[in-house]
Amino acid sequence: MPTIVVDVMPKAELLDPQGKAVAGAFTRLGVSAFSGVRIGKRFELTVDGEVTDEVLATARQVADEILSNSVIEDVVSVEVVE
């Protein structure tokens, strides 16, 4: 069954407290390979049947209007995964 994956990230210029907490844990554990961590959201939208242009347009619409809040987040990608 096809799945549409929507990735949403907090805006780059905003503080991401969750990512900052994980980065803090890395520091405590001695993991020094990464200079930063940001945490976003992945939504998997299941489609019964074919992913038509119309279905994909609906996915983009809900990604912009419901799954993300453009004041604080960006929709990074909307992709079809089989």
Next chain:
Amino acid sequence: MTVRIGVITFPGSLDDGDAQRAVRIAGAEPVALWHGSHDLEGVDALVLPGGFSYGDYLRAGAIAALAPIMSEVKDAAAKGMPVLGICNGFQMLVEAHLLPGGLIRNAHQQFIRRDQRLRVESTSTAWTSDFESGQEIVIPLKNADGGYIASESELDRLEGEGLVAFRYLGVNPNGSLRDIAGIANERGNVVGLMPHPEHATEPGFGPDTSAAMRSGVDGVPFFTSAISAVVAAAA
């Protein structure tokens, strides 16, 4: 006239009971409203209470902002009805685009609960007219997602047009930009803030004051202001 103020209960609302009690103490009749209905039952003003509607899933207030009754709330707000969003209710108002900006996780990543000092920055709203301009008040604050953010240009606009209604004093408890605790819309009928006026309306149950423990009732003028606004509009 008896002013009727509706308090909407959503799944996960916690402070709807206290909001109803605050309305009663201020001298109005509280009307319990339900998120799944499309009926505002003819109320004169609305309170969206605090809590964790829908478990704060997706984003705080995001799913509640899509609740059936919110279409009527938006219509009523557009017609000038006083609407107050407290904490989770404030989050719903920004998610419903009735107020600008957004609320994100507290900068220190902790839930915080404290008696919070605020400055009333605007008395030209339906919910603040009974305060003195610049008045300092203390009401409880308790939230995890209380960091107010907006673009620099939006923040400048809010400041320039006098739409910042409340500012944190002393401690900025959640990393809110420019210490903003609450804002109003251009018309002044829609106000949202993170701290909780409904928890500071009855002696014995409010914040401590220099006079006596738990005697703080700085939340009362929010509700008496709305009553005055409704009475003035009806006259």
